[in-house]
Amino acid sequence: MLNLQKANKYEIDSILQDCGWRQTKQRIVLLKAIFDGKNKHFCINSIEQNLKDTGSFFSYTTLFENLNTLSSKGFLKRITIDKQYFYDTNTSDHIHVFNEDENQIYDYSDYKKLHTDLPLPACLDLLKEYSLVINLKKK
Ligand SMILES: [Zn+2]
Known part of the structure; x- marks a missing residue:
């Protein structure tokens, strides 16, 4: 990079x-x-x-x-x-997760490690480029 x-x-x-x-x-x-x-x-x-x-x-x-x-x-x-x-700054194709509460995007690979409790669909691992909006609301 x-x-x-x-x-x-x-x-x-x-x-x-x-x-x-x-x-x-x-x-x-x-x-x-x-x-x-x-x-x-x-x-x-x-x-x-x-x-x-x-x-x-x-x-x-x-x-x-x-x-x-x-x-x-x-x-x-x-x-x-x-x-x-x-x-x-990473221009390669990769998947992003948007956290609406934080108004931040994360790489899916990092997000998955940080939030092991989230039921992220396994099929995402098969995709090259995808935008997924996850709306985390605190209860
Ligand atoms: Zn990224």
Whole structure:
């Protein structure tokens, strides 16, 4: 997976070029925040908050456009759930579970390990790509 934390100028430039982007300090901050070598799922609001926490401010429109460009160029996978966009740094085909209470998506393989009490249908293991909405309500 992509790790740009210690990327050299050449590596960053090649991504900027693929996206048709001019180099700006803001875009480099964004790329390094997203591609830190860890697989992650996020939505615009959560990445905006992460960036804000490190002192970088992005407008919603800028973020939206930049994330969509990264998705269309294959650097991110975009998942649409309930008219919301989520982004995944793992661009391979895999199954997601949406937890409505937390408004978070998880990889099915991780979710299954975390919630062994949930009756997830075994047939999901046979699918390559699938979106499943699980609505966990606390009783
Ligand atoms: Zn995923």
